Amino acid sequence: MEQRESISIFDMLKIGIGPSSSHTLGPWRAAERWILELKKEGKFEKVASISVHVYGSLSLTGKGHATDYAIILGLLGTDPETIAIENIQTYVQDVKSTRKLNFGGSKTLDFDPEKDIVFHKKFLPFHANGLKFEAILTDGKKTAKTYYSIGGGFVVVEERKNAKRKNSVFNSFPYPIENGQELLLICQKESKSISQIVWENERSLRSDDEIDHQINRVWNTMLECMYLGCHTEGKLPGGLNVKRRAFELHENLKGDLPYSNPEEWLQSIRQTEVKFRQILQWVSCFALSVNEVNASLGRVVTAPTNGSAGVIPAVLMYYMVIENHAGNFEHIKQFLLVAGEIGSIFKKGATISAAMGGCQAEIGVSSAMAAGALTELLGGSPEQVLMAAEIAMEHHLGLTCDPIGGLVQIPCIERNSMGAIKAINAAELALGSDPAEAKVPLDKVVQTMWETAKDMSSKYKETSEGGLAVGVFLSDC
Numbered sequence: 001m002e003q004r005e006s007i008s009i010f011d012m013l014k015i016g017i018g019p020s021s022s023h024t025l026g027p028w029r030a031a032e033r034w035i036l037e038l039k040k041e042g043k044f045e046k047v048a049s050i051s052v053h054v055y056g057s058l059s060l061t062g063k064g065h066a067t068d069y070a071i072i073l074g075l076l077g078t079d080p081e082t083i084a085i086e087n088i089q090t091y092v093q094d095v096k097s098t099r100k101l102n103f104g105g106s107k108t109l110d111f112d113p114e115k116d117i118v119f120h121k122k123f124l125p126f127h128a129n130g131l132k133f134e135a136i137l138t139d140g141k142k143t144a145k146t147y148y149s150i151g152g153g154f155v156v157v158e159e160r161k162n163a164k165r166k167n168s169v170f171n172s173f174p175y176p177i178e179n180g181q182e183l184l185l186i187c188q189k190e191s192k193s194i195s196q197i198v199w200e201n202e203r204s205l206r207s208d209d210e211i212d213h214q215i216n217r218v219w220n221t222m223l224e225c226m227y228l229g230c231h232t233e234g235k236l237p238g239g240l241n242v243k244r245r246a247f248e249l250h251e252n253l254k255g256d257l258p259y260s261n262p263e264e265w266l267q268s269i270r271q272t273e274v275k276f277r278q279i280l281q282w283v284s285c286f287a288l289s290v291n292e293v294n295a296s297l298g299r300v301v302t303a304p305t306n307g308s309a310g311v312i313p314a315v316l317m318y319y320m321v322i323e324n325h326a327g328n329f330e331h332i333k334q335f336l337l338v339a340g341e342i343g344s345i346f347k348k349g350a351t352i353s354a355a356m357g358g359c360q361a362e363i364g365v366s367s368a369m370a371a372g373a374l375t376e377l378l379g380g381s382p383e384q385v386l387m388a389a390e391i392a393m394e395h396h397l398g399l400t401c402d403p404i405g406g407l408v409q410i411p412c413i414e415r416n417s418m419g420a421i422k423a424i425n426a427a428e429l430a431l432g433s434d435p436a437e438a439k440v441p442l443d444k445v446v447q448t449m450w451e452t453a454k455d456m457s458s459k460y461k462e463t464s465e466g467g468l469a470v471g472v473f474l475s476d477c
Helices: 021-040 069-074 083-098 161-167 180-190 194-203 208-230 245-253 262-271 278-296 309-324 327-347 362-376 380-393 412-431 443-456
Strands: 015-017 047-056 098-103 107-110 115-118 127-135 144-152 155-157 300-303
Touching: 015 021, 015 144, 015 245, 021 047, 021 069, 021 127, 021 144, 021 155, 047 069, 047 098, 047 107, 069 083, 069 098, 069 115, 083 098, 083 161, 180 194, 180 327, 180 380, 180 443, 194 208, 194 327, 194 362, 208 245, 208 262, 208 278, 208 300, 208 309, 208 327, 245 278, 262 309, 278 309, 278 412, 309 327, 309 412, 327 362, 327 380, 327 443, 362 380, 362 412, 380 412, 380 443
Parallel strands: 047 115
Antiparallel strands: 015 300, 047 127, 098 107, 127 144, 144 155
């Protein structure tokens, strides 16, 4: 019997640290995983020295994406979901200055990041984002493990026999779904919405209370991220001297209503009179705020990646403060359930990694996720939900990933704003259309996206070797 890849919405919506899910969160998780495997094999206590080798896209844009920071933090045994953001620089600088590493939080080793984290331009054949951890043991023997960060914080090992299955966890979801057509057939057969089907699948993994708790954590992280971004001014780190824009945009929009925390802030915006022209400004403000936090090693939710983390929060906030002032946790849950499922369809049928598919795999997918989720909240049928997702992706096809200086700033931050606006537009188009007359089904655009990704030159896949990354000199920024 064929095994189906079952992806939880919490695989698509992970809490982590910026600026990149594939280049920061992935290597961080890979380091954690290596330590656990060393312990299981009884080798951890025998480790005398370690080194890390970074390949392909991870290497070419690694410094700009804080890959070296992520590796150090992972080797220290810290958790990206809980680490105090204000301590990150201290942890990393301590390792760099002392050339000592508290391996796994319990074993001090000599470790010089300048020499022991090696960046190779070579691409490994399995995936564009490869990294190899090596250790020399006290008995002189060597042990090594290679991992691949395949986007969205997902990490796999090099096992070619499992490549087609993407090495994901398989289980018996009551409603296994591989593509959009299967999802529609299930919705029609069960007379349920997409969010109801996804809810039943999630219940096979965890209790109702656990699902609600985790969704609440995801939403609160999104809300706090937007709040922080809207209330922080200055310039972003990294050398491009990019000015934070969410702060001034928010100052011009927020009005005079008082608040002192993210939840009060949300309520105050709901009470603010929003003029038609300001709707786009608010959506842009929400999206910019998230990705400015992401660019400064802040805590965000991959949706489905860090580089596209601003689209879904911005569109969900649009619903909460513009479309429905009575929106509550049940609406937030419904939105995230649908968004997560649409994202999983793209991951199964194509990719959510910019290193494999360009920015269409990040902003394009996030826009499709947000468009479909908004459509269901606004009363759309399952057919209209998938139509909205298709429309959003259709107009991101071919979008390249060419970050200037290898930083997730230009053009990445603005692209989140554009992706959010397109998602809202796609939802409105779908709601005003008859899906029976649609010419392009979602599954066809997923397939087309993957074919486009394979045709795209590698220099447009998160390498900073093409497009804006070479067309704009750093001295111009």
